[in-house]
Amino acid sequence: MRIVQMSDIHTGSSLFSPELLESAIQETNSFAPDLVAVAGDLTTEGHRWEFEEAKGYLDRLECPNVVVIMGNHDAQNVGYRHFEDLFGARARSMTIPIEEGEAKLVALDSTKPDLSEGEVGRENYAWLDSEFRGWDRGPRILVVHHHILAVPGTGRDRNNLRDAGDVMAILRELKVDMVLSGHRHVPYVWSISGVRVIHSGTVSSLRTRGIVEPSYNVIDFGSESVRVNLRLPGRGEEPFARFSRQAVTTSEVFPELERFVRYDLDPVRD
Numbered sequence: 001m002r003i004v005q006m007s008d009i010h011t012g013s014s015l016f017s018p019e020l021l022e023s024a025i026q027e028t029n030s031f032a033p034d035l036v037a038v039a040g041d042l043t044t045e046g047h048r049w050e051f052e053e054a055k056g057y058l059d060r061l062e063c064p065n066v067v068v069i070m071g072n073h074d075a076q077n078v079g080y081r082h083f084e085d086l087f088g089a090r091a092r093s094m095t096i097p098i099e100e101g102e103a104k105l106v107a108l109d110s111t112k113p114d115l116s117e118g119e120v121g122r123e124n125y126a127w128l129d130s131e132f133r134g135w136d137r138g139p140r141i142l143v144v145h146h147h148i149l150a151v152p153g154t155g156r157d158r159n160n161l162r163d164a165g166d167v168m169a170i171l172r173e174l175k176v177d178m179v180l181s182g183h184r185h186v187p188y189v190w191s192i193s194g195v196r197v198i199h200s201g202t203v204s205s206l207r208t209r210g211i212v213e214p215s216y217n218v219i220d221f222g223s224e225s226v227r228v229n230l231r232l233p234g235r236g237e238e239p240f241a242r243f244s245r246q247a248v249t250t251s252e253v254f255p256e257l258e259r260f261v262r263y264d265l266d267p268v269r270d
Helices: 018-031 048-058 073-078 080-087 122-132 164-173
Strands: 002-006 035-038 066-068 092-098 101-107 140-143 178-181 188-192 195-199 216-221 225-232 236-244
Touching (some): 002 018, 018 048, 035 101, 035 140, 073 080, 101 122, 164 195, 188 236
Parallel strands (some): 002 035, 035 066, 101 140, 178 195
Antiparallel strands (some): 002 216, 092 101, 216 225
């Protein structure tokens, strides 16, 4: 399974680079991925014309499975209304046909209007559980804008998921394989108790930190290994991370999840 992960497009800013995004889209089409995950911050201020500009670019993606979620910048100025009009539901689940079976993907909206920090929220815990628990036909993938774990090289961490601890406990319980996030404009990878948390940098904004350049990720999820390459639009790629397909961990937590996080296991959703 091949995944292209990009984030933080930021149309509407003087630091937005159309050339970078055009290169990334052309390269992505040449990779013929099974999934393109766009992890939020399509815009800078959440205005409709910014969403329309972002959609004009993303509509050029030829991949049959493109998942786009909101970021905190998209939640400004009641931007969720424009997102829903142009991109559809802010949260969804889907299955993706792959060579070894099917991958299960859940895309969450972690944003709150006009706030930089995010939250999955207790109202979504049971839904996560119902989608991932017992899934055995392929990888389990979560796409969420805000970072669950701190990203080095980004300064003081003050706007991650407010309920990060509960969410990480749930993801470990459900044996989620990958979490794809953005938000901090710096690519990085964590692997904790079998959960691979993969952050993408900004694909097309010059609003970068330190010496990090605009980039996106190409992830190859194979039968024996998972490889992540960092792609610089128009300038090639470099190895970024490698894991075994099956998580290697010796850690074991004995208390049941309910001792820490409790929620209804039979959710009712519209």
